[in-house]
Amino acid sequence: MIAPLAHAGHWITDLLTVVPVVIVIAVLVIHSWREKRRGGGTGPVDAPPPAA
Protein backbone atom coordinates (compact mmCIF):
# COMPACT_ATOMS: atom_id res chain seq x y z
CA MET A 1 0.00 0.00 0.00
CA ILE A 2 2.96 2.25 0.63
CA ALA A 3 4.30 1.98 -2.91
CA PRO A 4 1.20 3.34 -4.69
CA LEU A 5 0.98 6.16 -2.16
CA ALA A 6 4.66 6.95 -2.52
CA HIS A 7 4.19 7.17 -6.29
CA ALA A 8 0.96 9.15 -6.02
CA GLY A 9 2.63 12.16 -7.62
CA HIS A 10 3.22 10.10 -10.78
CA TRP A 11 -0.15 8.46 -11.19
CA ILE A 12 -2.19 11.51 -10.22
CA THR A 13 -0.39 13.39 -12.99
CA ASP A 14 -1.04 10.44 -15.30
CA LEU A 15 -4.73 10.55 -14.43
CA LEU A 16 -4.87 14.28 -15.10
CA THR A 17 -3.49 13.63 -18.60
CA VAL A 18 -6.40 11.34 -19.50
CA VAL A 19 -9.14 13.62 -18.12
CA PRO A 20 -9.94 15.16 -21.57
CA VAL A 21 -10.42 11.68 -23.03
CA VAL A 22 -12.75 10.71 -20.18
CA ILE A 23 -14.76 13.93 -20.64
CA VAL A 24 -15.16 13.44 -24.40
CA ILE A 25 -16.15 9.79 -24.00
CA ALA A 26 -18.64 10.72 -21.25
CA VAL A 27 -20.19 13.39 -23.47
CA LEU A 28 -20.49 10.90 -26.35
CA VAL A 29 -22.04 8.20 -24.17
CA ILE A 30 -24.57 10.67 -22.73
CA HIS A 31 -25.33 11.95 -26.23
CA SER A 32 -25.93 8.40 -27.51
CA TRP A 33 -28.09 7.56 -24.53
CA ARG A 34 -30.24 10.67 -25.01
CA GLU A 35 -30.62 9.91 -28.72
CA LYS A 36 -31.70 6.40 -27.88
CA ARG A 37 -34.24 7.63 -25.33
CA ARG A 38 -35.70 10.04 -27.87
CA GLY A 39 -36.06 7.07 -30.16
CA GLY A 40 -34.24 8.97 -32.89
CA GLY A 41 -31.04 7.12 -33.45
CA THR A 42 -29.57 7.32 -36.86
CA GLY A 43 -31.51 7.31 -40.07
CA PRO A 44 -30.49 5.61 -43.28
CA VAL A 45 -27.61 7.15 -45.10
CA ASP A 46 -26.32 7.01 -48.63
CA ALA A 47 -24.55 3.88 -49.63
CA PRO A 48 -20.85 4.56 -49.52
CA PRO A 49 -18.95 4.71 -52.78
CA PRO A 50 -16.86 1.71 -53.68
CA ALA A 51 -13.41 1.56 -52.16
CA ALA A 52 -10.77 3.49 -54.06
Next chain:
Amino acid sequence: MATLPDAALAHGLVGRQDLPIPRWLFGWAAAAVLVASFVGLAVLWPKPRFEQPSERRVASAPPVLEWLCAAIGVALFGLLVYAGFAGSQTTTSNLGPTFIFVLFWVGLAVASPLLGDVFKAFNPWRAIARAVAGLAAKVSREGLPAPLPYPQRLGRWPAAFFVLGFAWVELVYAGRGDPSNLAVLALAYAAVQFVGMSLYGIEKWNDYGDGLAVYFGLFARISPLRWQRGTLYVRRPLSGLSTFDPVPGTVALLCVMIGTTSFDGFSGGPTWGAISPELTDALHGIGLSQATALELAFTIGLFGAVLVVSALYRLGVLGMQRESGVGAMTPAQLAGRFAHTLVPIALAYVVAHYFSLLAYEGQRVAYLVSDPLGTGRDLFGTADAIVDYSWISATAIWYVQVGALVIGHIAGLILAHDRALAMFSDSRVATRSQYWMLAVMIGFTSLGLWLLSAANS
Protein backbone atom coordinates in the same frame (compact mmCIF):
# COMPACT_ATOMS: atom_id res chain seq x y z
CA MET B 1 16.51 3.14 -28.56
CA ALA B 2 19.03 1.51 -26.32
CA THR B 3 20.95 0.77 -29.52
CA LEU B 4 23.09 3.82 -29.04
CA PRO B 5 24.26 4.12 -25.46
CA ASP B 6 23.96 7.88 -25.36
CA ALA B 7 20.80 7.84 -27.40
CA ALA B 8 18.78 6.82 -24.39
CA LEU B 9 19.80 10.09 -22.86
CA ALA B 10 19.07 12.05 -25.98
CA HIS B 11 15.79 10.32 -26.61
CA GLY B 12 14.64 11.58 -23.27
CA LEU B 13 15.56 15.14 -22.73
CA VAL B 14 18.91 16.58 -22.00
CA GLY B 15 18.66 19.27 -19.39
CA ARG B 16 15.75 20.52 -17.41
CA GLN B 17 12.54 21.67 -19.03
CA ASP B 18 11.44 25.13 -18.04
CA LEU B 19 7.74 24.96 -18.82
CA PRO B 20 5.27 27.71 -17.85
CA ILE B 21 2.48 25.22 -17.07
CA PRO B 22 2.39 21.58 -15.90
CA ARG B 23 2.85 18.96 -18.62
CA TRP B 24 -0.64 17.51 -18.14
CA LEU B 25 -2.13 20.92 -18.90
CA PHE B 26 -0.59 20.68 -22.38
CA GLY B 27 -2.79 17.61 -22.86
CA TRP B 28 -5.86 19.59 -21.92
CA ALA B 29 -4.86 22.43 -24.24
CA ALA B 30 -4.22 19.96 -27.09
CA ALA B 31 -7.66 18.38 -26.54
CA ALA B 32 -9.26 21.84 -26.61
CA VAL B 33 -7.49 22.63 -29.88
CA LEU B 34 -8.74 19.36 -31.40
CA VAL B 35 -12.34 20.00 -30.30
CA ALA B 36 -12.14 23.56 -31.69
CA SER B 37 -10.72 22.18 -34.96
CA PHE B 38 -13.52 19.64 -35.14
CA VAL B 39 -16.15 22.39 -34.73
CA GLY B 40 -14.31 24.57 -37.24
CA LEU B 41 -14.29 21.76 -39.80
CA ALA B 42 -18.01 21.10 -39.29
CA VAL B 43 -18.78 24.76 -39.98
CA LEU B 44 -16.15 25.82 -42.50
CA TRP B 45 -15.46 22.64 -44.51
CA PRO B 46 -18.82 21.67 -46.04
CA LYS B 47 -17.56 19.83 -49.14
CA PRO B 48 -14.88 17.20 -49.72
CA ARG B 49 -11.70 18.67 -51.15
CA PHE B 50 -9.27 15.78 -51.22
CA GLU B 51 -11.24 13.09 -53.00
CA GLN B 52 -10.29 14.26 -56.48
CA PRO B 53 -6.85 15.69 -55.92
CA SER B 54 -5.26 17.76 -58.61
CA GLU B 55 -1.60 18.37 -59.20
CA ARG B 56 0.46 20.35 -61.64
CA ARG B 57 3.78 19.66 -63.22
CA VAL B 58 6.45 22.14 -62.19
CA ALA B 59 9.80 20.70 -63.25
CA SER B 60 11.55 17.75 -64.76
CA ALA B 61 14.95 16.31 -64.13
CA PRO B 62 17.26 14.61 -66.64
CA PRO B 63 17.15 10.78 -66.53
CA VAL B 64 20.77 10.74 -65.41
CA LEU B 65 19.71 12.22 -62.06
CA GLU B 66 17.50 9.21 -61.40
CA TRP B 67 20.40 6.86 -62.02
CA LEU B 68 22.75 9.06 -59.98
CA CYS B 69 20.41 8.84 -56.95
CA ALA B 70 20.12 5.09 -57.44
CA ALA B 71 23.92 4.75 -57.61
CA ILE B 72 24.31 6.80 -54.42
CA GLY B 73 21.77 4.55 -52.70
CA VAL B 74 23.59 1.39 -53.77
CA ALA B 75 26.97 2.84 -52.75
CA LEU B 76 25.65 3.83 -49.32
CA PHE B 77 24.14 0.39 -48.81
CA GLY B 78 27.45 -1.20 -49.78
CA LEU B 79 29.37 1.09 -47.44
CA LEU B 80 27.07 0.28 -44.50
CA VAL B 81 27.37 -3.46 -45.05
CA TYR B 82 31.14 -3.20 -45.46
CA ALA B 83 31.43 -1.02 -42.34
CA GLY B 84 29.34 -3.55 -40.45
CA PHE B 85 31.70 -6.40 -41.26
CA ALA B 86 35.07 -4.65 -41.54
CA GLY B 87 34.68 -1.74 -39.15
CA SER B 88 34.83 -1.27 -35.42
CA GLN B 89 32.17 -3.18 -33.53
CA THR B 90 31.65 -0.30 -31.10
CA THR B 91 28.15 1.03 -31.74
CA THR B 92 28.94 4.75 -31.79
CA SER B 93 32.24 4.37 -33.69
CA ASN B 94 30.70 2.60 -36.68
CA LEU B 95 28.59 4.42 -39.25
CA GLY B 96 26.05 1.57 -39.44
CA PRO B 97 23.96 1.91 -36.25
CA THR B 98 23.73 5.71 -36.32
CA PHE B 99 22.95 5.79 -40.01
CA ILE B 100 20.32 3.03 -39.87
CA PHE B 101 18.50 3.99 -36.66
CA VAL B 102 18.83 7.77 -36.73
CA LEU B 103 19.44 9.20 -40.21
CA PHE B 104 17.61 6.53 -42.18
CA TRP B 105 14.74 5.42 -39.94
CA VAL B 106 13.96 8.82 -38.40
CA GLY B 107 15.59 11.29 -40.80
CA LEU B 108 13.90 9.90 -43.91
CA ALA B 109 10.56 9.71 -42.10
CA VAL B 110 10.87 13.44 -41.41
CA ALA B 111 12.20 14.28 -44.89
CA SER B 112 9.54 12.35 -46.83
CA PRO B 113 6.54 14.58 -45.90
CA LEU B 114 8.61 17.61 -46.90
CA LEU B 115 10.38 16.45 -50.05
CA GLY B 116 8.27 13.55 -51.31
CA ASP B 117 9.34 9.93 -51.72
CA VAL B 118 13.08 10.37 -51.24
CA PHE B 119 13.63 6.72 -50.37
CA LYS B 120 12.19 5.54 -53.69
CA ALA B 121 14.87 7.55 -55.51
CA PHE B 122 17.71 6.09 -53.42
CA ASN B 123 16.25 2.63 -52.70
CA PRO B 124 19.29 0.38 -53.31
CA TRP B 125 17.53 -2.93 -53.83
CA ARG B 126 15.03 -1.34 -56.23
CA ALA B 127 17.95 0.20 -58.14
CA ILE B 128 19.81 -3.11 -58.33
CA ALA B 129 16.66 -4.94 -59.42
CA ARG B 130 15.96 -2.38 -62.14
CA ALA B 131 19.52 -2.55 -63.40
CA VAL B 132 19.49 -6.36 -63.45
CA ALA B 133 16.06 -6.46 -65.10
CA GLY B 134 17.22 -3.96 -67.75
CA LEU B 135 20.35 -5.96 -68.43
CA ALA B 136 18.51 -9.28 -68.51
CA ALA B 137 15.93 -7.90 -70.92
CA LYS B 138 18.73 -6.85 -73.29
CA VAL B 139 20.60 -10.13 -73.05
CA SER B 140 17.58 -12.39 -73.22
CA ARG B 141 16.18 -12.83 -76.72
CA GLU B 142 12.74 -13.94 -75.54
CA GLY B 143 12.41 -11.22 -72.92
CA LEU B 144 11.79 -11.66 -69.22
CA PRO B 145 8.75 -13.64 -68.07
CA ALA B 146 5.88 -11.52 -66.76
CA PRO B 147 5.70 -11.28 -62.97
CA LEU B 148 3.03 -13.14 -61.08
CA PRO B 149 -0.13 -11.20 -60.27
CA TYR B 150 0.20 -9.77 -56.76
CA PRO B 151 -2.30 -11.59 -54.51
CA GLN B 152 -5.06 -9.20 -53.44
CA ARG B 153 -5.32 -10.77 -50.00
CA LEU B 154 -1.61 -10.22 -49.36
CA GLY B 155 -2.13 -6.47 -49.61
CA ARG B 156 0.24 -4.57 -47.31
CA TRP B 157 0.63 -7.48 -44.88
CA PRO B 158 4.26 -8.12 -45.94
CA ALA B 159 5.03 -4.43 -45.32
CA ALA B 160 3.37 -4.60 -41.88
CA PHE B 161 5.45 -7.68 -41.09
CA PHE B 162 8.73 -6.05 -42.17
CA VAL B 163 8.05 -2.79 -40.28
CA LEU B 164 7.20 -4.80 -37.17
CA GLY B 165 10.41 -6.76 -37.71
CA PHE B 166 12.47 -3.59 -38.05
CA ALA B 167 10.89 -2.19 -34.89
CA TRP B 168 11.59 -5.47 -33.09
CA VAL B 169 15.26 -5.25 -34.02
CA GLU B 170 15.36 -1.61 -32.97
CA LEU B 171 13.57 -1.99 -29.65
CA VAL B 172 13.91 -5.60 -28.53
CA TYR B 173 16.79 -7.47 -30.16
CA ALA B 174 19.76 -7.67 -27.79
CA GLY B 175 22.29 -7.62 -30.63
CA ARG B 176 21.00 -4.44 -32.22
CA GLY B 177 24.04 -2.41 -31.28
CA ASP B 178 26.42 -4.81 -33.04
CA PRO B 179 27.29 -3.42 -36.52
CA SER B 180 28.01 -6.87 -37.97
CA ASN B 181 24.56 -8.10 -36.88
CA LEU B 182 23.00 -5.09 -38.57
CA ALA B 183 24.97 -5.80 -41.75
CA VAL B 184 23.72 -9.40 -41.82
CA LEU B 185 20.14 -8.25 -41.24
CA ALA B 186 20.45 -5.61 -43.98
CA LEU B 187 21.66 -8.24 -46.45
CA ALA B 188 18.89 -10.63 -45.40
CA TYR B 189 16.30 -7.89 -45.84
CA ALA B 190 17.66 -7.05 -49.29
CA ALA B 191 17.61 -10.73 -50.29
CA VAL B 192 13.94 -11.05 -49.36
CA GLN B 193 13.12 -7.90 -51.32
CA PHE B 194 14.89 -9.32 -54.40
CA VAL B 195 12.75 -12.45 -54.14
CA GLY B 196 9.59 -10.36 -53.76
CA MET B 197 10.46 -8.13 -56.71
CA SER B 198 11.36 -11.05 -58.96
CA LEU B 199 8.08 -12.79 -58.15
CA TYR B 200 5.64 -9.90 -58.30
CA GLY B 201 7.42 -7.16 -60.23
CA ILE B 202 9.64 -4.36 -58.99
CA GLU B 203 7.11 -1.56 -58.63
CA LYS B 204 4.30 -3.74 -57.32
CA TRP B 205 6.51 -5.17 -54.58
CA ASN B 206 7.78 -1.70 -53.72
CA ASP B 207 4.24 -0.37 -53.41
CA TYR B 208 2.93 -3.18 -51.20
CA GLY B 209 5.56 -5.60 -49.99
CA ASP B 210 8.81 -3.77 -49.18
CA GLY B 211 8.17 -2.56 -45.63
CA LEU B 212 10.65 0.30 -45.74
CA ALA B 213 9.49 1.52 -49.16
CA VAL B 214 5.86 1.40 -48.05
CA TYR B 215 6.68 3.07 -44.70
CA PHE B 216 8.44 6.06 -46.27
CA GLY B 217 6.01 6.07 -49.22
CA LEU B 218 3.07 6.58 -46.87
CA PHE B 219 4.76 9.58 -45.23
CA ALA B 220 5.62 10.94 -48.69
CA ARG B 221 1.91 11.05 -49.51
CA ILE B 222 1.60 13.89 -46.99
CA SER B 223 4.04 15.94 -49.05
CA PRO B 224 3.00 18.66 -51.51
CA LEU B 225 5.69 17.28 -53.84
CA ARG B 226 5.46 14.13 -55.92
CA TRP B 227 8.20 12.76 -58.16
CA GLN B 228 7.36 10.43 -60.99
CA ARG B 229 9.74 9.36 -63.74
CA GLY B 230 11.92 12.42 -63.30
CA THR B 231 9.01 14.85 -63.25
CA LEU B 232 8.09 16.94 -60.21
CA TYR B 233 4.42 17.59 -59.50
CA VAL B 234 2.95 19.92 -56.88
CA ARG B 235 -0.28 19.13 -55.09
CA ARG B 236 -2.18 20.12 -51.97
CA PRO B 237 -0.49 18.78 -48.80
CA LEU B 238 -2.22 15.61 -47.47
CA SER B 239 -4.13 15.12 -50.74
CA GLY B 240 -1.88 12.23 -51.74
CA LEU B 241 -3.29 10.22 -48.86
CA SER B 242 -6.87 10.25 -50.06
CA THR B 243 -6.01 8.22 -53.16
CA PHE B 244 -4.17 5.32 -51.59
CA ASP B 245 -5.94 2.01 -51.72
CA PRO B 246 -6.96 0.43 -48.41
CA VAL B 247 -5.89 -3.09 -49.34
CA PRO B 248 -5.72 -5.79 -46.64
CA GLY B 249 -2.98 -5.16 -44.10
CA THR B 250 -3.09 -1.37 -44.42
CA VAL B 251 -4.74 -0.78 -41.05
CA ALA B 252 -2.42 -3.33 -39.46
CA LEU B 253 0.61 -1.57 -40.93
CA LEU B 254 -0.48 1.80 -39.55
CA CYS B 255 -1.27 0.33 -36.13
CA VAL B 256 2.21 -1.24 -36.17
CA MET B 257 3.74 2.13 -37.06
CA ILE B 258 1.97 3.94 -34.21
CA GLY B 259 2.11 1.06 -31.73
CA THR B 260 5.83 0.40 -32.04
CA THR B 261 6.68 4.10 -31.61
CA SER B 262 4.35 4.18 -28.61
CA PHE B 263 6.14 1.21 -27.09
CA ASP B 264 9.47 2.93 -27.54
CA GLY B 265 8.18 5.79 -25.40
CA PHE B 266 6.38 3.49 -22.96
CA SER B 267 9.40 1.25 -22.44
CA GLY B 268 11.38 4.28 -21.26
CA GLY B 269 8.85 5.18 -18.56
CA PRO B 270 8.32 4.09 -14.96
CA THR B 271 5.26 1.90 -15.69
CA TRP B 272 7.18 -0.43 -17.99
CA GLY B 273 10.14 -0.09 -15.65
CA ALA B 274 7.97 -1.70 -12.98
CA ILE B 275 6.31 -4.32 -15.22
CA SER B 276 9.35 -5.44 -17.18
CA PRO B 277 11.42 -6.99 -14.33
CA GLU B 278 8.39 -8.89 -13.03
CA LEU B 279 7.58 -10.22 -16.48
CA THR B 280 11.20 -11.11 -17.18
CA ASP B 281 11.49 -12.97 -13.86
CA ALA B 282 8.29 -14.89 -14.57
CA LEU B 283 9.60 -15.93 -18.01
CA HIS B 284 13.00 -16.76 -16.53
CA GLY B 285 11.18 -18.90 -13.99
CA ILE B 286 9.73 -21.15 -16.68
CA GLY B 287 13.18 -22.08 -17.89
CA LEU B 288 14.19 -19.35 -20.33
CA SER B 289 17.62 -17.78 -20.10
CA GLN B 290 17.74 -14.27 -18.63
CA ALA B 291 18.55 -12.71 -22.02
CA THR B 292 15.78 -14.61 -23.85
CA ALA B 293 13.30 -13.82 -21.07
CA LEU B 294 14.13 -10.11 -21.37
CA GLU B 295 13.69 -10.16 -25.15
CA LEU B 296 10.43 -12.06 -24.83
CA ALA B 297 9.15 -9.62 -22.22
CA PHE B 298 9.90 -6.70 -24.53
CA THR B 299 8.34 -8.59 -27.46
CA ILE B 300 5.15 -9.03 -25.44
CA GLY B 301 5.23 -5.31 -24.61
CA LEU B 302 5.76 -4.41 -28.27
CA PHE B 303 2.85 -6.55 -29.45
CA GLY B 304 0.73 -5.27 -26.57
CA ALA B 305 1.29 -1.66 -27.65
CA VAL B 306 0.27 -2.49 -31.23
CA LEU B 307 -2.87 -4.21 -29.93
CA VAL B 308 -3.77 -1.21 -27.74
CA VAL B 309 -3.46 1.15 -30.72
CA SER B 310 -5.51 -1.25 -32.87
CA ALA B 311 -8.20 -1.40 -30.19
CA LEU B 312 -8.34 2.40 -29.93
CA TYR B 313 -8.79 2.75 -33.68
CA ARG B 314 -11.36 -0.05 -33.72
CA LEU B 315 -13.29 1.81 -31.04
CA GLY B 316 -13.41 4.90 -33.24
CA VAL B 317 -14.54 2.86 -36.26
CA LEU B 318 -17.30 1.10 -34.31
CA GLY B 319 -18.47 4.45 -32.96
CA MET B 320 -18.44 5.85 -36.48
CA GLN B 321 -20.48 2.92 -37.76
CA ARG B 322 -22.99 3.37 -34.96
CA GLU B 323 -23.36 7.14 -35.32
CA SER B 324 -23.60 7.15 -39.11
CA GLY B 325 -25.72 4.04 -39.49
CA VAL B 326 -23.52 2.63 -42.26
CA GLY B 327 -24.88 -0.86 -42.06
CA ALA B 328 -23.72 -1.69 -45.57
CA MET B 329 -20.06 -1.62 -44.57
CA THR B 330 -18.35 -3.93 -42.14
CA PRO B 331 -16.12 -2.38 -39.47
CA ALA B 332 -13.12 -3.77 -41.36
CA GLN B 333 -14.19 -2.02 -44.57
CA LEU B 334 -14.86 1.21 -42.71
CA ALA B 335 -11.48 0.93 -40.97
CA GLY B 336 -9.84 0.64 -44.38
CA ARG B 337 -11.66 3.66 -45.79
CA PHE B 338 -10.39 5.81 -42.93
CA ALA B 339 -6.96 4.21 -42.58
CA HIS B 340 -5.26 7.15 -44.32
CA THR B 341 -6.21 9.37 -41.35
CA LEU B 342 -3.67 7.44 -39.27
CA VAL B 343 -0.70 8.38 -41.46
CA PRO B 344 -0.23 11.94 -40.11
CA ILE B 345 -0.69 10.54 -36.60
CA ALA B 346 2.04 7.98 -37.21
CA LEU B 347 4.29 10.78 -38.44
CA ALA B 348 3.41 12.93 -35.43
CA TYR B 349 4.42 10.06 -33.14
CA VAL B 350 7.73 9.65 -34.99
CA VAL B 351 8.55 13.36 -34.75
CA ALA B 352 7.42 13.61 -31.12
CA HIS B 353 9.35 10.57 -29.97
CA TYR B 354 12.48 10.82 -32.07
CA PHE B 355 13.04 14.52 -32.65
CA SER B 356 15.55 14.76 -29.82
CA LEU B 357 17.31 11.65 -31.12
CA LEU B 358 17.63 13.19 -34.57
CA ALA B 359 18.65 16.57 -33.15
CA TYR B 360 21.42 15.16 -30.97
CA GLU B 361 22.49 11.76 -32.22
CA GLY B 362 22.18 12.83 -35.85
CA GLN B 363 25.23 15.02 -35.23
CA ARG B 364 27.36 11.90 -34.91
CA VAL B 365 27.32 11.68 -38.69
CA ALA B 366 29.74 14.63 -38.74
CA TYR B 367 32.56 12.46 -37.39
CA LEU B 368 31.30 9.17 -38.81
CA VAL B 369 31.57 10.37 -42.44
CA SER B 370 35.24 11.02 -41.84
CA ASP B 371 35.73 7.70 -40.09
CA PRO B 372 32.86 5.39 -41.14
CA LEU B 373 34.61 2.22 -40.01
CA GLY B 374 35.81 3.63 -36.71
CA THR B 375 39.41 2.79 -37.55
CA GLY B 376 40.91 6.19 -36.83
CA ARG B 377 40.72 7.75 -40.30
CA ASP B 378 39.92 11.41 -40.94
CA LEU B 379 38.75 11.56 -44.56
CA PHE B 380 37.12 15.00 -44.44
CA GLY B 381 38.80 16.53 -41.41
CA THR B 382 35.72 16.15 -39.19
CA ALA B 383 36.76 13.10 -37.19
CA ASP B 384 37.07 15.23 -34.05
CA ALA B 385 33.53 16.63 -34.26
CA ILE B 386 31.48 16.14 -31.11
CA VAL B 387 27.79 16.11 -30.30
CA ASP B 388 26.60 19.54 -29.17
CA TYR B 389 23.79 18.97 -26.69
CA SER B 390 23.28 22.68 -26.13
CA TRP B 391 22.18 23.82 -29.59
CA ILE B 392 18.52 23.27 -28.73
CA SER B 393 17.03 23.43 -25.24
CA ALA B 394 14.91 20.76 -23.61
CA THR B 395 12.02 23.23 -23.48
CA ALA B 396 12.24 23.90 -27.23
CA ILE B 397 12.22 20.16 -27.90
CA TRP B 398 9.12 19.76 -25.75
CA TYR B 399 7.33 22.43 -27.79
CA VAL B 400 8.33 20.71 -31.04
CA GLN B 401 6.99 17.41 -29.68
CA VAL B 402 3.68 18.89 -28.53
CA GLY B 403 3.34 20.87 -31.77
CA ALA B 404 3.95 17.74 -33.85
CA LEU B 405 1.33 15.77 -31.94
CA VAL B 406 -1.31 18.50 -32.22
CA ILE B 407 -0.67 19.25 -35.90
CA GLY B 408 -0.60 15.53 -36.78
CA HIS B 409 -3.93 14.89 -35.09
CA ILE B 410 -5.55 17.96 -36.65
CA ALA B 411 -4.39 16.63 -40.02
CA GLY B 412 -5.98 13.28 -39.12
CA LEU B 413 -9.24 15.03 -38.23
CA ILE B 414 -9.21 16.96 -41.53
CA LEU B 415 -8.72 13.78 -43.55
CA ALA B 416 -11.42 11.92 -41.62
CA HIS B 417 -13.87 14.81 -42.00
CA ASP B 418 -13.17 15.06 -45.72
CA ARG B 419 -13.64 11.33 -46.25
CA ALA B 420 -16.88 11.37 -44.22
CA LEU B 421 -18.23 14.21 -46.38
CA ALA B 422 -17.47 12.15 -49.48
CA MET B 423 -19.20 9.09 -48.06
CA PHE B 424 -22.30 10.75 -46.61
CA SER B 425 -24.09 13.37 -48.68
CA ASP B 426 -25.67 14.81 -45.53
CA SER B 427 -22.97 16.91 -43.86
CA ARG B 428 -24.67 16.56 -40.45
CA VAL B 429 -24.40 12.78 -40.65
CA ALA B 430 -20.79 13.18 -41.78
CA THR B 431 -19.99 15.34 -38.76
CA ARG B 432 -21.90 13.05 -36.40
CA SER B 433 -20.03 10.03 -37.76
CA GLN B 434 -16.77 11.64 -36.63
CA TYR B 435 -17.67 12.10 -32.96
CA TRP B 436 -15.92 8.89 -31.98
CA MET B 437 -13.02 9.57 -34.29
CA LEU B 438 -12.57 12.85 -32.42
CA ALA B 439 -12.48 10.85 -29.19
CA VAL B 440 -9.86 8.55 -30.72
CA MET B 441 -7.76 11.50 -31.89
CA ILE B 442 -7.88 13.05 -28.41
CA GLY B 443 -7.04 9.62 -27.02
CA PHE B 444 -4.00 9.29 -29.29
CA THR B 445 -2.88 12.84 -28.44
CA SER B 446 -3.20 12.20 -24.70
CA LEU B 447 -1.43 8.87 -25.09
CA GLY B 448 1.39 10.54 -27.00
CA LEU B 449 1.81 13.29 -24.41
CA TRP B 450 1.63 10.79 -21.56
CA LEU B 451 4.31 8.66 -23.19
CA LEU B 452 6.56 11.68 -23.64
CA SER B 453 5.99 12.76 -20.05
CA ALA B 454 6.62 9.23 -18.80
CA ALA B 455 9.80 8.89 -20.82
CA ASN B 456 11.07 12.21 -19.49
CA SER B 457 10.03 11.77 -15.87
